[in-house]
Amino acid sequence: xxxxxxxxxxxxxxxxxxxxxxxxxxxxxxxxxxxxxxxxxxxxxxxxxxxxxxxxxxxxxxxxxxxxxxxxxxxxxxxxxxxxxxxxxxxxxxxxxxxxxxxxxxxxxxxxxxxxxxxxxxxxxxxxxxxxxxxxxxxxxxxxxxxxxxxxxxxxxxxxxxxxxxxxxxxxxxxxxxxxxxxxxxxxxxxxxxxxxxxxxxxxxxxxxxxxxxxxxxxxxxxxxxxxxxxxxxxxxxxxxxxxxxxxxxxxxxxxxxxxxxxxxxxxxxxxxxxxxxxxxxxxxxxxxxxxxxxxxxxxxxxxxxxxxxxxxxxxxxxxxxxxxxxxxxxxxxxxxxxxxxxxxxxxxxxxxxxxxxxxxxxxxxxxxxxxxxxxxxxxxxxxxxxxxxxxxxxxxxxxxxxxxxxxxxxxxxxxxxxxxxxxxxxxxxxxxxxxxxxxxxxxxxxxxxxxxxxxxxxxxxxxxxxxxxxxxxxxxxxxxxxxxxxxxxxxxxxxxxxxxxxxxxxxxxxxxxxxxxxxxxxxxxxxxxxxxxxxxxxxxxxxxxxxxxxxxxxxxxxxxxxxxxxxxxxxxxxxxxxxxxxxxxxxxxxxxxxxxxxxxxxxxxxxxxxxxxxxxxxxxxxxxxxxxxxxxxxxxxxxxxxxxxxxxxxxxxxxxxxxxxxxxxxxxxxxxxxxxxxxxxxxxxxxxxxxxxxxxxxxxxxxxxxxxxxxxxxxxxxxxxxxxxxxxxxxxxxxxxxxxxxxxxxxxxxxxxxxxxxxxxxxxxxxxxxxxxxxxxxxxxxxxxxxxxxxxxxxxxxxx
Numbered sequence: 050x051x052x053x054x055x056x057x058x059x060x061x062x063x064x065x066x067x068x069x070x071x072x073x074x075x076x077x078x079x080x081x082x083x084x085x086x087x088x089x090x091x092x093x094x095x096x097x098x099x100x101x102x103x104x105x106x107x108x109x110x111x112x113x114x115x116x117x118x119x120x121x122x123x124x125x126x127x128x129x130x131x132x133x134x135x136x137x138x139x140x141x142x143x144x145x146x147x148x149x150x151x152x153x154x155x156x157x158x159x160x161x162x163x164x165x166x167x168x169x170x171x172x173x174x175x176x177x178x179x180x181x182x183x184x185x186x187x188x189x190x191x192x193x194x195x196x197x198x199x200x201x202x203x204x205x206x207x208x209x210x211x212x213x214x215x216x217x218x219x220x221x222x223x224x225x226x227x228x229x230x231x232x233x234x235x236x237x238x239x240x241x242x243x244x245x246x247x248x249x250x251x252x253x254x255x256x257x258x259x260x261x262x263x264x265x266x267x268x269x270x271x272x273x274x275x276x277x278x279x280x281x282x283x284x285x286x287x288x289x290x291x292x293x294x295x296x297x298x299x300x301x302x303x304x305x306x307x308x309x310x311x312x313x314x315x316x317x318x319x320x321x322x323x324x325x326x327x328x329x330x331x332x333x334x335x336x337x338x339x340x341x342x343x344x345x346x347x348x349x350x351x352x353x354x355x356x357x358x359x360x361x362x363x364x365x366x367x368x369x370x371x372x373x374x375x376x377x378x379x380x381x382x383x384x385x386x387x388x389x390x391x392x393x394x395x396x397x398x399x400x401x402x403x404x405x406x407x408x409x410x411x412x413x414x415x416x417x418x419x420x421x422x423x424x425x426x427x428x429x430x431x432x433x434x435x436x437x438x439x440x441x442x443x444x445x446x447x448x449x450x451x452x453x454x455x456x457x458x459x460x461x462x463x464x465x466x467x468x469x470x471x472x473x474x475x476x477x478x479x480x481x482x483x484x485x486x487x488x489x490x491x492x493x494x495x496x497x498x499x500x501x502x503x504x505x506x507x508x509x510x511x512x513x514x515x516x517x518x519x520x521x522x523x524x525x526x527x528x529x530x531x532x533x534x535x536x537x538x539x540x541x542x543x544x545x546x547x548x549x550x551x552x553x554x555x556x557x558x559x560x561x562x563x564x565x566x567x568x569x570x571x572x573x574x575x576x577x578x579x580x581x582x583x584x585x586x587x588x589x590x591x592x593x594x595x596x597x598x599x600x601x602x603x604x605x606x607x608x609x610x611x612x613x614x615x616x617x618x619x620x621x622x623x624x625x626x627x628x629x630x631x632x633x634x635x636x637x638x639x640x641x642x643x644x645x646x647x648x649x650x651x652x653x654x655x656x657x658x659x660x661x662x663x664x665x666x667x668x669x670x671x672x673x674x675x676x677x678x679x680x681x682x683x684x685x686x687x688x689x690x691x692x693x694x695x696x697x698x699x700x701x702x703x704x705x706x707x708x709x710x711x712x713x714x715x716x717x718x719x720x721x722x723x724x725x726x727x728x729x730x731x732x733x734x735x736x737x738x739x740x741x742x743x744x745x746x747x748x749x750x751x752x753x754x755x756x757x758x759x760x761x762x763x764x765x766x767x768x769x770x771x772x773x774x775x776x777x778x779x780x781x782x783x784x785x786x787x788x789x790x791x792x793x794x795x796x797x798x799x800x801x802x803x804x805x806x807x808x809x810x811x812x813x814x815x816x817x818x819x820x821x822x823x824x825x826x827x828x829x830x831x832x833x834x835x836x837x838x839x840x841x842x843x844x845x846x847x848x849x850x
Contacts, residue, residue, distance in 0.1 A: 081126040082133075088146035089124055095139040096122075109353075110134040110308070124148070137308055140360055171335050174288050174322055175279065181319040182279040185291050186272035191448055192478060194410065202409035204273050205402045205444075207266055208392040209250040209259070211243040215376065215564035216388075221517045224565055244392055248274070248283055251371065254387040256362075258343075259373045261391035262573065263560035264445025264479060267373040270391065271339045274371070278337050287337040287369065288330050292317055295345035298354065309361040334367020343374035344557060355381050376564065377556030393442035400426050402444065406451045425454050436576045436609075437464055445479060446471050463822055465616050468576050475559045476500070494551055498534070500581075502551070503561060504588065505530050507572070507581035511610070516575070520568040524548040576609070583613030590618060599627045603635075603808050608815050612822055619825040628819065629834055632812045636841065639805050645796060646841045649673070652791055656701040664691035665702070666839035670810070672706060673792065676713040678803060680810055682706070689817055690835065704739045705792050712786060712793050715779040723771040724764040731757065746789045753782055813838055 084092060096106070103115040103122075110131065112118070117127045121135050136143045188197040247270055250257065261267045271291060278289035290313060297312050314327055330336055346354050362370060362383065374380065376390075394402065403425045408418035429438050429450065437460065441447040453467050454460055461467075476496065494502070509526050510518055518526075527548035528541060552570065555562045563573045572578040586598055598614065601607040611628070615621050636642050653665045667686040674681040688694045698706065711733035718726060734754045740747035756778060758770045786793035798806070816838070820831055 082129045082143075082147040083126040084121060084124050084132075084146050085148040086124070088148070089122060092136075092139060092141060092146055093122065095141055099139065106135070106138060109138045134308055134311065137310060137360070137364070140363065167329065167333050167335060168286065170326060171286060171288050171330055174318075174326060174330055177319050177321045178288065178290075179279050181317070182275055182289055182291060185293075185317075186275045186279075189269060189272075191410075192445070192474060193448075193452060198410065200269065200272055200276065203402070203405050204269055205394075205398055205405070206273075207247045207270050208244040208395075208398075209247055210390045210392045211245065211250075213260065213388060213390045214566060217566045219566040219569070221519070221569060224517055224569060248277070250389055251283075251369070254389070255369045256383070256386040257371045258383060258386050258388045259371060259391060260376050260388060261373070262376050262443060262563065263475060263558075264443045265391045265393075266444045267375075267391055268341050269444070271341050271371065271373060274337070275339055284337050284369070287335055289337045289339065290317060291339045292341065293345075294340055294342050298346045309357050310364075331365040331368060334365070334369075336365070336368045338365075338368050338370045340370065340372045343372050343380060344378040352381075359383070375557050376560070377553050379553065394444065394447065395442075396426065396430065396438075399429070399438075399441050399447060402447055403451065406448075407455075410451075411455055421458060424458060425451070428454070428460055434460060434464070436574070437467065439574055440467070440471060440576070445474065449474065463612065463616065463818075465613060465822075468580055472561075472577065472580065475561060494554070499555065499559075500584075501588075502527065502530055503555070503577075504581040504585035507578045508585040511578060511582045516578070517565060517569055517571045520549075520552070520570060523552060523562075523570050527551055579609045580613055583610050583617060586610070586614050587617045592623065595624050595627055598624070599631050602628060602631045602812050602815070605811065608811070611815055612818060615819040616822045616824070621819075621823045621826055622830055625816070625819060625823065625826065625830070625834060628812070628816050629837070632809065632816060632838075635805055635809045635812065639802060641796070641798065641802050642805055642809070643841060645673070645806075646839065648791075648794070650840055655791070656705075657699065659699075660693060661691040661835070663836055663838040664688075664694060667813075668694070668702060669705075669792075670839055672709045673794065673796070674806065675796075675798065675803075676716055678806070680807065681713070682709065686810070686814055686817065689814075690838075700739055704736065705790055707733065707736050707739065708786050708790060709792060712779070712782055715775070715782060718771065718775060718779075720768045720771040720775070723775070724760075724767045727757065727760055727767060749785050749789060753778070753785060756781075 099106075101109070103118045107113075107115040107118050111134070112131070117131050118135070120127045121132065132147065133143050136146055187200055189200055189203065191198055191203075245253070250259075251274065259267055259270070274283065275289045275291040277283035278285070278287060292309070292313060296316070297309065300312060300316075310328075310331075314322070314324055318327060340358065343358075346358070358372075359381070366385075370386075372383070372386070400422065403422040404418060407413050407421040407425070408415060411418070411421070413421060428434060429441060437450055441450045449467055449470050450460075453464075453470075476499070506518075506523070506526055510516070515522070524545055528544045531544045531547065532541065552562060556564065556570075560573055561577055562570050565571055572581075586594055598607075598611070602611075615624065618624060636646050649666050649669050652669050653662065656665060664687040667690060668684065671680055671683045671687070684694060697703070711730065714726070714730050714733055718730070731754065734750060736750060737747065740750070756774075758767055760767075762770075783793045783795070796802075816834065820826070820834060823831070
């Protein structure tokens with residue numbers, strides 16, 4: 050008898066399985082379970098509520114046939130793992146369903162505190178799981194970087210916006226007012242944000258859905274949180290569980306793994322962690338569950354897949370749970386969850402990222418890294434680089450900016466290669482690198498048609514000055530495009546439904562459209578709208594479309610589009626000729642400007658120089674403008690045409706510039722400041738070093754200078770002197786400059802004249818920039834276009850006309 054009893058005890062211990070549930074330790078001697086009569090009743094009720102078939106339930110728990118399902122509902126024994134999975138799928142507690150038998154089970158009623166030290170168990174599982182978490186979350190794979198990168202080498206703490214843009218009820222006018230005072234980009238409309246730190250948000254909200262644009266850093270943030278928790282820096286008394294829902298979705302698709310709990314146990318946790326231990330920690334709410342990329346889990350089986358997460362959350366509701374998801378994804382509401390949004394990088398974040406990049410990714414010394422990061426931020430904050438600064442607000446696009454800057458420690462003259470790389474990344478490479486299958490939406494629009502459609506949307510909206518579009522307007526534009534593309538009769542109602550899916554596809558998969566407020570969309574960056582309209586123009590380039598483009602030459606908002614078209618278009622000769630013709634017509638249409646340009650030409654011809662002839666004309670164009678004009682003495686165009694202007698000027702140019710400066714000082718002088726600025730005026734008139742070989746001019750200038758009173762005569766005397774003599778003295782200086790140097794003329798430009806001068810200057814600058822960008826232009830035409838700048842119409846070359 051003793052031997053028989055010993056054998057029975059050995060068998061019992063051998064089959065030990067400990068299940069913690071409702072303050073009981075259940076020691077189960079058999080590997081199979083069967084439902085009780087009451088359990089069958091509850092199970093059938095739950096099954097009826099689900100509305101499933103037995104075949105569907107079998108697929109839900111990963112069974113090839115429904116035999117085990119039939120056995121379950123008839124009270125026959127089945128494998129306990131299958132039994133548990135069926136109960137989990139039906140959202141039932143196993144302990145309430147199985148048949149309790151003295152033969153099969155031994156219950157030990159315990160006080161909860163004495164039953165299990167949950168703190169000890171959490172620490173044990175943290176220790177066992179530490180290596181797996183480190184393997185999952187400690188490294189990143191960045192685009193165009195061949196090696197894995199340590200997360201700590203590049204990660205920057207993110208900010209969380211509690212006021213989600215797409216949830217705001219605003220109209221377009223409100224959005225435009227919000228953004229107009231903060232940025233020169235009309236489609237960036239942001240109010241004062243309610244930002245908190247990422248970890249602060251996790252402490253504030255125990256259940257959180259973190260939304261964000263493609264490449265905004267959602268996954269990296271979750272990885273950082275998981276590592277911080279595993280290292281005891283954040284929530285040291287919780288077990289971190291990081292689940293990539295894309296990987297889970299693959300198992301669901303292949304029917305290999307259907308329960309999120311079972312997936313975590315088998316694929317996420319490390320060896321040595323039992324089902325009972327994991328369930329105990331989850332039941333006590335001592336896990337920090339991080340579910341990454343909900344949008345990857347949304348497919349044709351949307352409801353079924355989301356229900357798997359809902360079921361898990363409802364069962365283990367006590368835990369801290371964070372779910373990340375891209376903007377634009379459609380998902381069911383998660384009860385009790387707070388939706389927040391990952392904020393764009395500001396300049397502080399960009400600076401911190403650049404410091405880490407140049408130190409750890411570019412492998413520079415700490416000193417050189419600080420220097421490069423400082424230079425990077427200085428450059429990207431320049432006005433001419435503001436579009437790059439707007440791109441850099443997302444980590445994925447900031448990486449492109451760092452790569453572009455890294456080789457030459459500067460940004461290229463134009464940024465179009467960066468813009469193209471950014472679009473290429475958003476349209477194709479980002480999801481390809483992450484192994485994401487873009488099948489989350491119902492539309493079958495190909496990549497080429499997406500690009501054509503985006504070009505069409507950009508063209509329509511940009512022509513109409515619509516940087517922000519209502520969803521209704523956007524649907525209308527897309528529907529019209531789809532109708533135009535279809536050769537057969539189409540159902541416009543069906544196309545309108547498809548247009549909605551297309552909007553969500555482009556926002557979700559590519560991040561190129563953004564919902565700025567409820568039902569109001571725009572391109573995510575102005576440069577993308579400009580890029581796509583330029584592509585549309587190039588794709589349909591002919592004389593008429595180029596003429597239409599040139600009709601916008603006077604509109605500053607079109608200048609970036611001009612540059613993009615010139616960069617894309619081959620050959621570009623016709624467009625450049627049309628631009629030059631339009632510039633010339635600005636002068637022809639204004640008689641006073643025509644005389645002014647004749648003077649610029651004649652004056653420049655009288656000066657001995659070795660510079661580019663158009664640069665000299667640009668020089669005199671600017672110094673002849675009234676002092677209050679924003680272009681007065683602006684030498685940007687002269688320098689862009691002739692880099693020698695950055696060095697010392699020839700005697701003639703330096704003398705004329707100095708005399709113009711002296712005249713400007715006197716013209717802006719008042720009696721009240723004459724005492725304070727007398728020394729400045731005297732210094733401006735001290736030009737002996739430039740007049741060594743011009744005795745007559747030197748004497749004339751000295752006579753005028755000698756008329757000025759002495760500084761020692763006192764403030765009141767000087768004030769009275771300027772009141773009485775200042776205007777006469779200034780006109781005498783002007784007359785001397787006109788007679789001796791043919792400069793200083795008072796052109797008496799009116800308001801329209803000044804506007805036309807500004808337009809002429811801007812258009813000429815644009816043409817110069819276009820000539821630098823043109824990749825397929827004959828050297829002869831390039832030279833002729835450049836050398837004919839700032840000339841009166843009758844002197845233009847035949848090739849231009």
